[in-house]
Amino acid sequence: MLVNKAYRYELKPNKMQLVLLKKHAGCARFAWNWGLAERKRLWEEERRTTNAIEQHRKLNELKKTDFFWMYEVSKCAPQEALRDLDRAFKNFFQGRASYPHFKKKGIHDSFRLTGTIKVFLRHVQLPRLGKIKVKEETRKFKGRILSATVSREADRWYVSLAVEVEIPDPAPVEGEPIGIDVGLNHFAVLSTGEKIEAPKSLKKNLKRLKKLSRRHSRKQKGSNNRKKSALKLARLYRKIRNQRKDFLHKLSTWLAKTKPAIVIEDLAVKNMIKNRRLSRHIADAGWGEFKRMLEYKTIWYGSKLVVAPRFYPSSRRCSNCGYVLPELKLSTRRWTCPKCGVCQDRDVNAAINLLQYLNTA
Numbered sequence: 001m002l003v004n005k006a007y008r009y010e011l012k013p014n015k016m017q018l019v020l021l022k023k024h025a026g027c028a029r030f031a032w033n034w035g036l037a038e039r040k041r042l043w044e045e046e047r048r049t050t051n052a053i054e055q056h057r058k059l060n061e062l063k064k065t066d067f068f069w070m071y072e073v074s075k076c077a078p079q080e081a082l083r084d085l086d087r088a089f090k091n092f093f094q095g096r097a098s099y100p101h102f103k104k105k106g107i108h109d110s111f112r113l114t115g116t117i118k119v120f121l122r123h124v125q126l127p128r129l130g131k132i133k134v135k136e137e138t139r140k141f142k143g144r145i146l147s148a149t150v151s152r153e154a155d156r157w158y159v160s161l162a163v164e165v166e167i168p169d170p171a172p173v174e175g176e177p178i179g180i181d182v183g184l185n186h187f188a189v190l191s192t193g194e195k196i197e198a199p200k201s202l203k204k205n206l207k208r209l210k211k212l213s214r215r216h217s218r219k220q221k222g223s224n225n226r227k228k229s230a231l232k233l234a235r236l237y238r239k240i241r242n243q244r245k246d247f248l249h250k251l252s253t254w255l256a257k258t259k260p261a262i263v264i265e266d267l268a269v270k271n272m273i274k275n276r277r278l279s280r281h282i283a284d285a286g287w288g289e290f291k292r293m294l295e296y297k298t299i300w301y302g303s304k305l306v307v308a309p310r311f312y313p314s315s316r317r318c319s320n321c322g323y324v325l326p327e328l329k330l331s332t333r334r335w336t337c338p339k340c341g342v343c344q345d346r347d348v349n350a351a352i353n354l355l356q357y358l359n360t361a
């Protein structure tokens with residue numbers, strides 16, 4: 001079975017490479033912002049849309065006269081940025097994402113390269129940038145490289161190598177299928193009644209983040225103190241992101257390896273509930289990322305992911321008799337079924353309903 005995977009390494013660039021990394025990120029950001037402004041203008045003045053190929057051609061023309069500094073970086077950086085923009089617009093037109101935003105320096109520092117990319121034990125070789133040292137050895141690396149995405153997080157740079165690799169077809173997973181409900185009080189609730197919490201250290205850091213960003217916003221703009229606290233904040237973000245990723249990886253791997261089928265809700269987070277605080281919470285919990293992990297890991301490990309449709313009444317349905325409540329407030333944690341009299345824990349009931357959906361799917 002041929003699958004796509006990614007390997008991520010922290011880069012240890014020398015001074016010259018660091019300058020070049022920043023230039024590449026700047027150029028990719030510039031191309032994105034230029035492309036976005038151009039698309040807006042085309043729509044306003046000519047009522048037409050465009051695509052990555054046309055935009056790249058135009059940018060190449062401008063490079064000769066206006067943007068000659070772009071010659072310093074690999075031509076892939078702007079080209080891939082325009083491709084990303086193309087995809088962002090497709091997602092927007094198909095209602096899957098909001099209208100693309102302009103990218104800010106310091107927040108969106110990343111770029112993608114294709115072409116000659118090689119992996120050595122302690123180095124990764126990238127077009128234009130040469131051999132850059134990596135922090136960890138690349139011993140486990142395997143597969144055919146498709147592209148390299150370089151990104152900055154706080155004061156560190158990372159490369160993520162997308163590869164195509166052949167893995168053996170998995171044997172079917174033995175065990176019981178499971179339904180999983182999005183928890184609001186818990187990260188997730190399983191149809192077995194098990195409630196899964198995000199790690200305590202992650203919760204603690206999220207609290208720290210709140211405090212730190214409040215303090216940060218009170219610092220004077222442009223001051224040294226503000227710069228210092230911005231770096232501190234960015235480091236904490238990175239820590240939280242890594243902690244969350246680690247937790248989600250462990251959980252999704254365990255599920256995909258031990259459950260033959262996993263049923264979840266269609267997490268159209270955007271349309272889910274118009275409550276900002278709640279949507280914030282869902283975003284924090286990393287459900288989108290968790291779903292993506294389940295999508296590919298179930299394929300890798302021989303399990304199956306089933307997504308119940310958006311309007312499946314998982315919370316309002318009684319898992320004992322099938323009665324569907326006309327309404328259920330978000331604040332209601334337990335309810336008693338008016339038809340069969342069984343008392344339901346909101347989250348566990350929803351998870352069991354998702355599992356029962358498997359029989360109807």
Ligand SMILES: [Zn+2]
Binds near residue numbers: 321339342
């Ligand atoms: Zn009932």
